[in-house]
Amino acid sequence: MSPNIDNNTLRERLNLSISLLKERVSALLLLYDQPDLHKGIIRTLDSVVFRERNMKWCHLFLTGLWLATANSSYNYYRLPSALRPLKYDLRILTQLENPEDFRFGGTAKILIKALENTNNITLHSKDLTIDESHITLRQIGGEEKKDNCVISTVVNPTHDFYILNTCQELLAGHVYELNLPFSAKLNDQLEGYYRSSYFDSAANETRWISITHFEPASARLAFPCFDEPGYKAPFVITLGYHKKFTGLSNMPVKETKPHESIPDYLWTEFQESLPISTYLVAYSVNDFSHKPSTLPNGALFRTWARPNAIDQCDYASEFGPKVLKYYEELFGIKFPLPKVDQFAVPDFNIGAMENWGLVTYRETALLYSNEFSSLKDKQELSNTVAHELAHQWFGNLVTMKWWTDLWLKEGVATYVATLCVEYIHPEWRSMELESLSNLLAIFRKDSLESSHPISRPIEMVSQISESFDEISYEKGSSVLRMMHLFLGEESFRTGLKSYLERYAYKNAEQDNLWESLTQAAHKTGSLPKDYDIKTIMDSWTLQTGYPLVNVTRDYTTKTAKLSQDRYLLNTDKSRAGNGCWWVPLSYTTQEKKDFNNTAPKAWMECSKTGESQTKTIHDLPGPDQWVIFNNLLSSPYKVNYDAQNWKLLIETLNSEQFQSIPVINRAQLIDDVLYFGWTGEQDYEIALRLINYLHRERELLPWKSAFENLKLLNRIVRQTPNFQFFRSYVKQLITPIYEHVKGINDTFSSIQQQDQILLKSMVVDWACQYQVADCVPQALAYYHNWRSEANPDGKNPVPINVRNTVYCTLIRLGSDEEWEFLWTRYKNSNVAAEKRTILTALGCSREVWLLQRYLELIFDPKEEIRKQDSKWAFQAVAKTEIGFLLAKKYFMDNVEFINNFYHQLTRSLTRLLEPLEKQVFNRKDYNEFKEFVINSKRSFKGSEEAIQRTLEVMLTNVQWKERNYDQFTRAIKPLL
Ligand code: BES
Numbered sequence: 001m002s003p004n005i006d007n008n009t010l011r012e013r014l015n016l017s018i019s020l021l022k023e024r025v026s027a028l029l030l031l032y033d034q035p036d037l038h039k040g041i042i043r044t045l046d047s048v049v050f051r052e053r054n055m056k057w058c059h060l061f062l063t064g065l066w067l068a069t070a071n072s073s074y075n076y077y078r079l080p081s082a083l084r085p086l087k088y089d090l091r092i093l094t095q096l097e098n099p100e101d102f103r104f105g106g107t108a109k110i111l112i113k114a115l116e117n118t119n120n121i122t123l124h125s126k127d128l129t130i131d132e133s134h135i136t137l138r139q140i141g142g143e144e145k146k147d148n149c150v151i152s153t154v155v156n157p158t159h160d161f162y163i164l165n166t167c168q169e170l171l172a173g174h175v176y177e178l179n180l181p182f183s184a185k186l187n188d189q190l191e192g193y194y195r196s197s198y199f200d201s202a203a204n205e206t207r208w209i210s211i212t213h214f215e216p217a218s219a220r221l222a223f224p225c226f227d228e229p230g231y232k233a234p235f236v237i238t239l240g241y242h243k244k245f246t247g248l249s250n251m252p253v254k255e256t257k258p259h260e261s262i263p264d265y266l267w268t269e270f271q272e273s274l275p276i277s278t279y280l281v282a283y284s285v286n287d288f289s290h291k292p293s294t295l296p297n298g299a300l301f302r303t304w305a306r307p308n309a310i311d312q313c314d315y316a317s318e319f320g321p322k323v324l325k326y327y328e329e330l331f332g333i334k335f336p337l338p339k340v341d342q343f344a345v346p347d348f349n350i351g352a353m354e355n356w357g358l359v360t361y362r363e364t365a366l367l368y369s370n371e372f373s374s375l376k377d378k379q380e381l382s383n384t385v386a387h388e389l390a391h392q393w394f395g396n397l398v399t400m401k402w403w404t405d406l407w408l409k410e411g412v413a414t415y416v417a418t419l420c421v422e423y424i425h426p427e428w429r430s431m432e433l434e435s436l437s438n439l440l441a442i443f444r445k446d447s448l449e450s451s452h453p454i455s456r457p458i459e460m461v462s463q464i465s466e467s468f469d470e471i472s473y474e475k476g477s478s479v480l481r482m483m484h485l486f487l488g489e490e491s492f493r494t495g496l497k498s499y500l501e502r503y504a505y506k507n508a509e510q511d512n513l514w515e516s517l518t519q520a521a522h523k524t525g526s527l528p529k530d531y532d533i534k535t536i537m538d539s540w541t542l543q544t545g546y547p548l549v550n551v552t553r554d555y556t557t558k559t560a561k562l563s564q565d566r567y568l569l570n571t572d573k574s575r576a577g578n579g580c581w582w583v584p585l586s587y588t589t590q591e592k593k594d595f596n597n598t599a600p601k602a603w604m605e606c607s608k609t610g611e612s613q614t615k616t617i618h619d620l621p622g623p624d625q626w627v628i629f630n631n632l633l634s635s636p637y638k639v640n641y642d643a644q645n646w647k648l649l650i651e652t653l654n655s656e657q658f659q660s661i662p663v664i665n666r667a668q669l670i671d672d673v674l675y676f677g678w679t680g681e682q683d684y685e686i687a688l689r690l691i692n693y694l695h696r697e698r699e700l701l702p703w704k705s706a707f708e709n710l711k712l713l714n715r716i717v718r719q720t721p722n723f724q725f726f727r728s729y730v731k732q733l734i735t736p737i738y739e740h741v742k743g744i745n746d747t748f749s750s751i752q753q754q755d756q757i758l759l760k761s762m763v764v765d766w767a768c769q770y771q772v773a774d775c776v777p778q779a780l781a782y783y784h785n786w787r788s789e790a791n792p793d794g795k796n797p798v799p800i801n802v803r804n805t806v807y808c809t810l811i812r813l814g815s816d817e818e819w820e821f822l823w824t825r826y827k828n829s830n831v832a833a834e835k836r837t838i839l840t841a842l843g844c845s846r847e848v849w850l851l852q853r854y855l856e857l858i859f860d861p862k863e864e865i866r867k868q869d870s871k872w873a874f875q876a877v878a879k880t881e882i883g884f885l886l887a888k889k890y891f892m893d894n895v896e897f898i899n900n901f902y903h904q905l906t907r908s909l910t911r912l913l914e915p916l917e918k919q920v921f922n923r924k925d926y927n928e929f930k931e932f933v934i935n936s937k938r939s940f941k942g943s944e945e946a947i948q949r950t951l952e953v954m955l956t957n958v959q960w961k962e963r964n965y966d967q968f969t970r971a972i973k974p975l976l
């Protein structure tokens with residue numbers, strides 16, 4: 001090593017040595033099955049990168065180590081960086097005619113550029129049969145044109161690598177063409193290239209289609225490829241299929257011609273795509289119908305569904321193009337593709353997927369029926385379409401470098417979708433509701449130690465899958481909203497636009513977004529010149545959790561002292577010194593009430609080493625006026641006040657003036673004080689005194705906030721001897737609002753303010769559960785009318801927006817007769833939203849045998865419930881007090897079977913655990929579950945984070961029971 005080598009070069013080399021060494025270490029230790037040792041060494045190596053002292057010695061040492069391990073096979077989790085794909089040419093023939101043998105096969109021709117000399121081509125491939133005797137490799141262009149070949153191949157199942165060792169070295173700067181023939185079964189696992197079906201009742205036949213789902217790492221199940229988001233390349237896709245089908249892909253058809261040898265088969269070639277990451281590639285062979293949208297001067301826009309559901313496409317086909325137009329204006333960048341297809345897949349694991357130009361949805365997320373879909377269904381659908389179309393820019397045009405920054409697309413799409421839906425449907429007032437829902441979700445999840453930062457290292461496919469969670473979506477969206485509100489409209493928009501322009505067709509990481517936003521903010525003056533977005537936002541995206549800001553007022557000096565600590569639900573843990581966040585401080589006083597001003601009046605800052613400092617606020621009012629921090633709940637933090645300030649707030653809320661505090665801040669106060677009751681910052685007396693004002697409350701948001709919290713208390717207390725007090729308390733709390741919304745009566749058509757419909761649905765659901773007033777008899781009366789209809793599948797007199805409650809009530813109080821009635825409706829229904837409502841209601845039974853039968857039916861592939869819907873059905877059973885005990889037992893007895901059933905499908909096991917964790921609150925049950933987890937380690941492989949969370953939630957319930965249960969009951973009794 002040259003002694004006068006400069007520090008930067010040295011650092012670069014050092015980093016390179018470290019990453020090479022990491023590969024070697026990975027290979028060796030995983031080969032010898034030493035995962036713990038492996039993790040430890042990798043962590044040590046990661047930390048080496050940041051130390052500068054002794055860099056030269058370090059370099060020498062690492063190089064030596066690397067050489068010493070140089071003979072093992074490649075086992076680092078990322079693809080080597082020696083090659084990059086320039087273009088893919090895919091030809092795939094799909095056979096859908098023979099139900100005994102669904103398969104596909106074809107060739108992947110990949111143009112590859114060598115960036116470094118290398119002796120192998122490492123690709124991803126999983127469950128594919130590659131015909132090795134027909135692989136070809138040749139050099140393209142260049143003067144010394146040489147044929148190359150593959151001498152051997154190695155498979156690495158840990159990382160799904162398929163490694164082709166070449167006869168001759170591939171040389172840096174040269175381009176090669178690799179041809180790989182492959183084939184596989186068209187699977188039924190909802191990932192990769194898979195089959196889906198629907199029943200054609202006219203022909204009395206099951207029909208089959210094929211469809212792809214690749215995100216995050218399943219393109220490798222469909223064709224050999226460089227399956228990482230950073231390897232963008234144009235795709236030319238050609239599909240072969242029987243002429244009775246239609247072929248769809250990301251791009252429009254270029255040409256169709258007959259297959260050269262198979263009779264009645266066609267080859268359809270699609271236009272070459274723009275550079276695209278593999279997870280965004282999509283194609284399908286199907287016999288669906290479509291509804292075209294009429295779009296003046298826009299892209300061709302079509303909505304696809306099975307033929308007997310085509311009448312449910314009207315709404316999405318009108319809404320979709322409006323969304324596209326909105327984003328074109330918001331981002332100032334035209335939609336770059338010539339067409340969009342939105343496609344409703346009967347079997348689809350998640351909600352929807354943003355494949356560029358061919359967006360796929362589960363039916364509930366795209367199809368809308370006037371007669372069967374509720375307002376909530378319609379809003380969810382709109383939100384999903386807006387989310388996926390937002391990805392056409394955030395995600396597809398600009399893609400994250402690596403899954404670490406998944407939130408850069410998921411958080412942004414979630415946030416801008418709320419802007420979009422608010423713009424197109426202002427009458428829904430969904431922006432406020434979405435913002436609150438997102439915050440409520442993260443206040444819960446991110447108060448757990450088992451949570452994680454928004455942006456975080458990813459080393460395994462299972463970690464990628466686990467990242468599609470509330471932190472990437474809801475927290476991502478909430479911190480963007482915070483930024484939008486503290487920067488203001490202009491900087492925010494300009495920043496986003498310049499980021500998109502700068503990184504279009506490329507990859508980016510969060511620092512790139514921060515940079516664009518800082519520049520925009522400095523230009524417009526919305527951020528002080530000595531502040532930058534990166535410093536502020538890193539504190540929110542690189543740290544787990546959110547702060548609790550403690551406000552202690554001095555009423556004589558009219559000041560307040562503010563300090564911050566991480567808010568944790570687990571009260572055994574110390575909070576002090578646990579992180580520091582750059583908190584934008586907006587606040588207002590009882591006199592000013594300028595809640596709409598969300599520009600920060602001050603900041604809580606962090607030192608360079610990440611310590612928080614106490615902040616003093618001046619010019620506050622005297623002891624007769626409250627202050628509220630965090631106007632419009634613009635940032636994700638909780639606020640605790642001194643006793644006097646709480647007293648003032650409680651007085652105002654419980655007076656005629658309660659509406660002088662905006663709804664979202666009323667929701668904030670409810671959520672904060674109930675959390676503080678739970679974790680001990682405040683007594684339950686205070687909390688209950690505050691929420692007592694709900695007798696007056698007529699708006700959705702505060703009720704939403706209250707119900708979310710009461711639900712958790714309910715799930716514990718209903719299993720205890722003191723439930724009667726809680727029940728009476730809830731009953732008297734909700735009676736006034738139940739009467740105000742006119743109970744369960746069908747008043748929906750006369751409701752002017754749309755969010756009152758959601759409020760009414762929510763209140764009615766609680767009212768029937770708690771048997772308030774006439775709720776139950778009225779619900780049953782609706783049912784009896786329905787039952788006596790000559791054709792109950794065609795005519796349903798139950799008002800759409802209370803069907804979930806009516807169905808649940810009749811199943812809860814009825815017998816197997818009601819169960820069978822509803823199950824028959826399920827089987828006959830043609831509308832996915834209605835099917836979902838019924839599946840959920842079927843779990844409301846209290847008959848042990850019915851529930852047990854239902855549990856078994858849910859996971860029976862021969863039965864009527866699609867795999868994608870099984871989690872809804874299971875959750876429905878597990879949510880109720882009797883169902884919980886059965887579901888928990890079923891889960892524990894069958895965990896291995898359930899795990900195989902889902903085959904590692906994203907979020908499946910996680911969703912089953914959610915209702916279970918909320919209802920365990922005894923130390924004995926907790927210990928039993930913990931032991932079960934330890935004994936079933938293998939089944940939880942890939943769901944480690946979910947299981948950590950489950951145990952932590954159970955533990956916090958145990959703490960609540962041990963510490964608060966008596967106090968809570970004592971606080972409730974005098975209110976009855
Ligand atoms: N990119 C995701 C799809 C996805 C989710 C792929 C999980 C792999 C794992 C898509 O944009 C998405 O976020 N879908 C959401 C719906 C959306 C409205 C929040 C989903 O499927 O839940």
Ligand code: ZN
Pocket residue numbers: 387388391409410413
């Ligand atoms: Zn998304």
